[in-house]
């Protein structure tokens with residue numbers, strides 16, 4: 029490491045870049061753990077029992093890193109009916125679940141009325157379930173196709189029962205990178221705009237990062253910088269989650285076969301740097317879905333304080349050939365194994381049950 033970092037002060041972009049390039053994995057782990065210990069002195073590590081519901085796989089956006097989407101005229105396309113969605117929620121309730129994560133492809137024709145009806149149907153029938161859903165690209169496109177503004181989309185969905193929005197689609201908030209991996213997707217300014225508008229009306233969200241495609245370390249710092257600045261404005265992000273690009277079955281892998289899956293070492297280094305840099309984010313999730321349960325557990329020693337979801341259903345990462353799974357009991361064991369205290373939480377990170 030070329031310079032000693034004072035963790036009592038906000039870490040600058042130059043400092044974090046220096047750490048990314050020069051610190052050892054062990055040094056990063058020690059620093060990230062120290063930052064985490066200040067924020068989570070009770071040593072509680074949380075998880076949520078929820079379910080992803082990918083309501084459609086139809087998508088016009090064509091992100092090159094995506095193995096999930098289908099064009100509207102392709103075989104195997106679907107839009108789930110309300111009955112099918114209800115059946116999934118009933119299953120979730122039977123295992124004590126509290127949240128659904130709604131995420132689609134970006135269907136070219138569905139307008140605000142369809143989403144309002146869906147959300148209000150669930151909110152009325154299952155008031156005990158928190159609806160977390162519709163990432164920035166979905167919100168942005170609903171506004172376009174419905175000829176209304178982004179604030180109006182958010183307010184109407186909030187009124188129907190939408191609680192918060194996920195941070196998906198951030199990938200790397202650098203237009204240089206986005207132009208290569210997802211040229212049709214919203215740009216950095218537009219992604220931030222959706223989250224800023226949500227935060228303005230009191231709707232919380234999460235922030236994400238997908239690394240391991242064509243970005244460099246400077247792009248990653250630019251990404252963290254955007255998030256930290258927006259968090260300073262409204263404190264609207266509940267958590268930060270990073271995961272690595274899963275290349276199998278994706279168009280980007282065909283186009284750039286030299287890109288391989290990022291190593292666990294790289295994942296843990298970036299996780300630790302996130303914890304060190306994002307001083308205004310209380311919660312950072314471990315991405316065991318992409319990293320597997322043991323690296324997911326190790327992530328707790330590199331700054332993560334949450335294991336995310338028990339993931340009753342996962343369709344996006346598994347489309348890229350990665351099928352890790354974990355149930356509540358396994359999570360509890362993994363957390364205890366690193367001398368932390370497991371707890372089930374809700375969407376707002378409030379503790380529901382301790383084990």
Ligand code: SF4
Nearest residue numbers: 087089090091094133
């Ligand atoms: S990542 Fe999302 S927006 Fe991009 S192609 Fe896949 S489903 Fe569509």
